[in-house]
Amino acid sequence: MSITDSLYIGVSGLTANGDAISVVGDNIANASTIGFKSERAEFSDLLGGEINGSRLGGGVMMGGTETMFTQGTIQQTGNPLDLAINGGGMFEVNGNHNGMTGSFYTRDGQFQLDNQGYIVNGQGLRLQGYTISSAGVRSPAPGDLPMGAQQSPAVATTSAKLTLNLDSGAVPPAAFDPANPSATSNYQTSMTVYDSLGAAHHVDVYMRSQGGGAWEWHAMVDGGDLTGGTKGTPTEIASGTLNFTSAGALQSQTTTASSASFLNATPNQAIAFNFGDDITSGGTGLAGTTQFAGTSTVNGLTIDGHGSGNLTDLSIASNGTITGVFDNGDRLVLGQVALGQFANEQGLTRQGDGLYSTTPASGPAVIDQPGQGSRGSLSSGALESSNVDIGNELVTLIAYQRAYEANSKTVTTADEMMQDVTNLKR
Numbered sequence: 233m234s235i236t237d238s239l240y241i242g243v244s245g246l247t248a249n250g251d252a253i254s255v256v257g258d259n260i261a262n263a264s265t266i267g268f269k270s271e272r273a274e275f276s277d278l279l280g281g282e283i284n285g286s287r288l289g290g291g292v293m294m295g296g297t298e299t300m301f302t303q304g305t306i307q308q309t310g311n312p313l314d315l316a317i318n319g320g321g322m323f324e325v326n327g328n329h330n331g332m333t334g335s336f337y338t339r340d341g342q343f344q345l346d347n348q349g350y351i352v353n354g355q356g357l358r359l360q361g362y363t364i365s366s367a368g369v370r371s372p373a374p375g376d377l378p379m380g381a382q383q384s385p386a387v388a389t390t391s392a393k394l395t396l397n398l399d400s401g402a403v404p405p406a407a408f409d410p411a412n413p414s415a416t417s418n419y420q421t422s423m424t425v426y427d428s429l430g431a432a433h434h435v436d437v438y439m440r441s442q443g444g445g446a447w448e449w450h451a452m453v454d455g456g457d458l459t460g461g462t463k464g465t466p467t468e469i470a471s472g473t474l475n476f477t478s479a480g481a482l483q484s485q486t487t488t489a490s491s492a493s494f495l496n497a498t499p500n501q502a503i504a505f506n507f508g509d510d511i512t513s514g515g516t517g518l519a520g521t522t523q524f525a526g527t528s529t530v531n532g533l534t535i536d537g538h539g540s541g542n543l544t545d546l547s548i549a550s551n552g553t554i555t556g557v558f559d560n561g562d563r564l565v566l567g568q569v570a571l572g573q574f575a576n577e578q579g580l581t582r583q584g585d586g587l588y589s590t591t592p593a594s595g596p597a598v599i600d601q602p603g604q605g606s607r608g609s610l611s612s613g614a615l616e617s618s619n620v621d622i623g624n625e626l627v628t629l630i631a632y633q634r635a636y637e638a639n640s641k642t643v644t645t646a647d648e649m650m651q652d653v654t655n656l657k658r
Contacts (some may be wrong), residue, residue, distance in 0.1 A: 319608020362492020
């Protein structure tokens with residue numbers, strides 16, 4: 233091997249270790265980058281000439297880097313759209329990044345809603361997942377997640393359960409008069425019901441004693457709320473009777489009529505009024521409405537139905553299920569986050585901003601919900617820290633620095649030897 237070969241071998245060592253120092257520097261610089269995966273330099277030896285049939289070394293080169301896809305520490309943030317993956321898999325995001333349009337993959341779970349209501353990352357790329365219809369049907373393929381545009385539909389009231397105690401000593405008033413309900417009843421309570429459009433309607437329920445443990449009830453609304461009604465005129469939408477035993481237990485209950493045609497809504501809306509656990513239906517008669525001595529009072533009121541609602545918050549479960557919280561009290565499942573896994577993660581190509589893209593070496597992404605296959609579960613309100621170990625990186629940096637210094641010594645020694653050869657001519 234010539235002196236010139238020694239010089240170039242030393243230079244190869246300088247180049248390889250200089251590049252390796254750059255890898256370590258990149259790791260240290262990204263020690264606080266969310267979802268960052270550290271890299272490790274890989275060295276390859278080079279072959280040079282041949283002496284007596286034996287191949288000689290020609291130096292070294294940095295053959296590439298290996299990404300360390302080990303788990304980073306999970307840190308809590310409290311932001312429900314911050315997501316961390318416990319285990320394998322990567323988030324899929326879609327959009328344009330540095331002139332490239334398509335799908336990218338990342339462990340950086342810093343997501344937010346954009347001005348169109350889509351879940352996006354910091355670069356505006358849209359998180360991919362499955363949408364779920366109001367009927368609970370999941371989309372067959374993953375796509376964008378338009379959460380912010382969601383609205384909870386109105387639900388018409390179909391049942392109203394009232395629990396009261398009616399005064400057993402109440403004196404029957406004059407026959408009930410819809411035009412003057414307060415003066416012809418013993419007790420009044422009120423509730424709010426909703427029509428098929430989600431409009432709220434005030435309903436007054438009047439209770440009138442008939443004597444002997446028998447009562448009648450009448451549900452009234454303002455006629456202006458009804459098709460063909462007159463504003464300011466109380467109009468009956470439901471009525472029925474209650475009968476009590478001598479011990480004050482509810483013996484039976486009946487509904488004579490129940491039909492309301494609210495303005496512009498589905499006509500003839502029936503509301504099932506229920507006053508509790510009557511004996512005729514197999515109950516004790518004491519778990520619902522009763523008739524004991526004392527002032528009449530309402531003890532409980534349960535009504536279904538509600539108006540339409542706007543999205544106020546999102547929660548994401550460990551399996552990626554996204555639940556929307558609405559201002560009308562509804563909680564609806566809206567979608568599910570998808571994760572991708574790969575036959576060879578080492579084949580992925582870094583694209584910057586914590587993103588990776590697929591290559592023939594990595595194979596295509598296999599997409600499914602979290603928790604399936606080797607895909608990990610999600611932690612909402614948390615982020616995965618960089619997996620860079622500063623202590624280990626600094627030790628590696630020192631090793632590369634010493635190797636760089638040693639190779640520089642090879643170069644200076646070869647230079648001195650060449651200088652000696654040059655001096656032979658003098």
